Amino acid sequence: MARITLDGIAHSYDQDRSSYALKPIDHEWSQGRSYALLGPSGCGKTTLLNIISGLVIPSQGRLLFDGRDVTHLAPEQRNIAQVFQFPVVYDTMTVAENLAFPLKNRGLGRAAIRTRVSEIADLLGLTGDLNRRARGLTADAKQKISLGRGLVRSDVAAVLFDEPLTVIDPSLKWELRSKLKAVHRALDVLMIYVTHDQVEALTFADEVVVMKDGRILQIATPTQLFEQPEHTFVGYFIGSPGMNLVEAEVDGAEARIGEQTLRLPARYGKPPSGSSVRLGFRPDYTTLVSGGDLRVRVQKIEDLGRRRIARVSLGAQDIFAIVPHGRSIEGDTAGIAIKPERLFVYVNDERVAGEPL
Amino acid sequence: MIEKPINNRAWLLVLPVLAFVLFSALLPMMTVVNYSLQDSMGANNFFWNGDAWFRDVLNPSTDIGARFFDALIRNLSFSFAALLIEVPLGIAIALCLPRSGWAVGPCLVLIALPMLIPWNVVGTIWQIFARADIGLFGAAINGLGIPYNDTQDPVAAWITIVIIDVWHWTPLVILLSYAGLRAIPDAFYQAARIDAASRWAVFVNIELPKLQKVLVIAVLLRFMQTFMIYTEPFVVTGGGPGSATTFLSIDLVKIALGQVDLGNAAAMSLIYNLITITLCWIFYTIMTQLDRRRDA
Numbered sequence: 267m268a269r270i271t272l273d274g275i276a277h278s279y280d281q282d283r284s285s286y287a288l289k290p291i292d293h294e295w296s297q298g299r300s301y302a303l304l305g306p307s308g309c310g311k312t313t314l315l316n317i318i319s320g321l322v323i324p325s326q327g328r329l330l331f332d333g334r335d336v337t338h339l340a341p342e343q344r345n346i347a348q349v350f351q352f353p354v355v356y357d358t359m360t361v362a363e364n365l366a367f368p369l370k371n372r373g374l375g376r377a378a379i380r381t382r383v384s385e386i387a388d389l390l391g392l393t394g395d396l397n398r399r400a401r402g403l404t405a406d407a408k409q410k411i412s413l414g415r416g417l418v419r420s421d422v423a424a425v426l427f428d429e430p431l432t433v434i435d436p437s438l439k440w441e442l443r444s445k446l447k448a449v450h451r452a453l454d455v456l457m458i459y460v461t462h463d464q465v466e467a468l469t470f471a472d473e474v475v476v477m478k479d480g481r482i483l484q485i486a487t488p489t490q491l492f493e494q495p496e497h498t499f500v501g502y503f504i505g506s507p508g509m510n511l512v513e514a515e516v517d518g519a520e521a522r523i524g525e526q527t528l529r530l531p532a533r534y535g536k537p538p539s540g541s542s543v544r545l546g547f548r549p550d551y552t553t554l555v556s557g558g559d560l561r562v563r564v565q566k567i568e569d570l571g572r573r574r575i576a577r578v579s580l581g582a583q584d585i586f587a588i589v590p591h592g593r594s595i596e597g598d599t600a601g602i603a604i605k606p607e608r609l610f611v612y613v614n615d616e617r618v619a620g621e622p623l
Numbered sequence: 624m625i626e627k628p629i630n631n632r633a634w635l636l637v638l639p640v641l642a643f644v645l646f647s648a649l650l651p652m653m654t655v656v657n658y659s660l661q662d663s664m665g666a667n668n669f670f671w672n673g674d675a676w677f678r679d680v681l682n683p684s685t686d687i688g689a690r691f692f693d694a695l696i697r698n699l700s701f702s703f704a705a706l707l708i709e710v711p712l713g714i715a716i717a718l719c720l721p722r723s724g725w726a727v728g729p730c731l732v733l734i735a736l737p738m739l740i741p742w743n744v745v746g747t748i749w750q751i752f753a754r755a756d757i758g759l760f761g762a763a764i765n766g767l768g769i770p771y772n773d774t775q776d777p778v779a780a781w782i783t784i785v786i787i788d789v790w791h792w793t794p795l796v797i798l799l800s801y802a803g804l805r806a807i808p809d810a811f812y813q814a815a816r817i818d819a820a821s822r823w824a825v826f827v828n829i830e831l832p833k834l835q836k837v838l839v840i841a842v843l844l845r846f847m848q849t850f851m852i853y854t855e856p857f858v859v860t861g862g863g864p865g866s867a868t869t870f871l872s873i874d875l876v877k878i879a880l881g882q883v884d885l886g887n888a889a890a891m892s893l894i895y896n897l898i899t900i901t902l903c904w905i906f907y908t909i910m911t912q913l914d915r916r917r918d919a
Contacts, residue, residue: 271694319813319817320816321813321816339815339817341816341817342816342817342818342819346817347817348813348814348817350813350814351810352808352809352810354810354811354814356832357832357833358828358832359828360699367818367820367824367828368817368818369821371818371819371820371821371824372819412814415814415818416817572736
């Protein structure tokens with residue numbers, strides 16, 4: 267069983283290291299938990315995954331499994347399993363032969379292989395298909411086979427998923443995802459899941475690693491990501507609609523937004539000159555009221571059924587706010603109230619902590 | 624889904640193609656059919672001969688029948704030998720080619736070169752190249768102490784013709800296999816590495832199954848072409864020594880143009896044609912049916 271440590275891992279695909287696909291990372295992943303690597307395409311999440319599985323050797327840093335340096339070990343020498351974006355099955359084999367393949371290659375006895383294969387098939391719900399040709403099956407069944415080929419090895423320390431639901435029919439995604447969670451609970455392995463879909467990441471993982479441009483922006487539980495984003499990108503990438511980000515001048519415990527002044531719940535130091543200063547607050551913690559902290563002009567109210575969201579303009583900037591149940595809006599001016607503990611100040615996109623008043 | 628309109632006038636669009644096929648294939652073919660059913664005493668007088676030519680050709684106890692079956696066996700052996708060497712060799716070379724980088728272009732061009740040379744030129748090149756007295760290849764073999772003379776020894780003649788075909792057409796199998804190999808996504812190789820598959824297991828379980836479709840095409844093309852072989856033995860060995868390399872097409876030309884025995888030649892060419900089509904159909908059906916049965 268394993269703990270994976272990234273010790274200054276970084277990777278560049280260029281010989282001269284002029285640009286990094288992955289900037290230096292120090293982190294530790296622990297046994298039995300599930301992690302999601304979340305970020306837009308090209309943010310380096312697949313590179314990071316391939317470094318862990320050994321398909322890519324990092325250009326610097328060390329990778330440790332339980333304290334053992336595996337940086338330069340080949341994939342087959344590490345105890346990891348990987349499920350790819352497109353289902354990989356061995357066409358000419360039956361489902362059972364597919365599941366047995368990694369064990370056969372490692373020289374296990376026939377009886378041992380048979381028991382292990384039937385255990386994993388049971389777990390994944392593939393028992394009925396064991397004697398069918400793998401290539402005739404649907405994409406979700408093939409993905410289960412790919413996963414099974416990883417799990418069938420009893421020594422497997424970590425299962426890596428590279429956007430495994432991409433080619434799965436939307437109606438089956440939910441089912442396959444719950445299967446993954448069930449497997450995770452049953453086998454107590456470390457799982458790392460790469461995705462660009464925030465719903466997948468937030469529902470799957472104990473902890474989410476948000477990445478952008480080869481850099482890790484925040485590693486936190488889904489709740490923390492939502493309630494206290496450390497970076498403006500985390501703020502607007504997660505949540506729908508994303509976090510409101512408003513340019514402001516912050517001076518002590520006051521923020522000036524255009525001509526209006528907002529009292530902040532904490533006192534902030536003076537940001538370095540030339541830096542971009544923004545206030546961040548989620549629409550979910552912003553309500554449309556008649557008085558409120560700031561005056562806004564209402565542009566549009568969308569009824570999403572469960573809740574109503576107003577698009578309002580605050581000076582020259584557009585933001586979103588929740589319209590409470592039963593409140594009717596008359597005219598086009600109103601105010602917004604922001605929950606003070608959910609109002610953050612970002613200097614050059616990073617959250618800065620204030621001193622409590 | 625868009626409803627497709629049904630309009631039988633669309634068949635009119637196929638007419639130009641039908642007319643073209645009529646002139647290019649069916650009409651010349653009908654003249655052959657014509658000759659195969661008639662006999663002539665010269666002076667452009669023809670009379671009906673029924674299926675007599677066909678019965679002669681297909682009867683091994685007649686002179687012409689014996690010639691036909693001997694040549695047919697030579698053809699089948701030649702195709703078999705050529706396919707047996709070219710397909711595995713082509714796959715093996717394709718596997719050794721670089722997958723990316725600057726070397727890909729030069730490699731592919733070098734490999735494709737033999738295919739760009741016309742048959743009769745290939746024949747002429749090898750006719751000189753293989754000569755036991757002054758040819759580089761023939762003289763070198765003899766120099767090694769191995770007696771070799773492709774104009775006197777039937778085995779040497781056969782080996783020469785097979786080597787020519789392998790040299791000329793293995794590139795086609797290489798290029799087709801290479802294209803097939805390049806189409807395999809990296810994830811398959813990565814998964815195989817994680818599964819600790821050996822190189823041989825990767826070949827048998829990933830590459831060969833994925834190559835199946837291009838190999839069907841390669842086998843069909845190579846079979847058709849080897850079964851029609853004419854120019855190389857005509858130029859290099861002239862069908863000899865004796866009749867050791869007299870293939871169906873060479874014999875056909877001898878009968879039609881040498882002996883002006885048009886009836887026998889026409890019957891023989893039609894049978895030859897039918898055999899080619901039938902064998903291709905059988906190959907194709909077996910290879911695609913195997914595929915379908917596996918899915919079931």
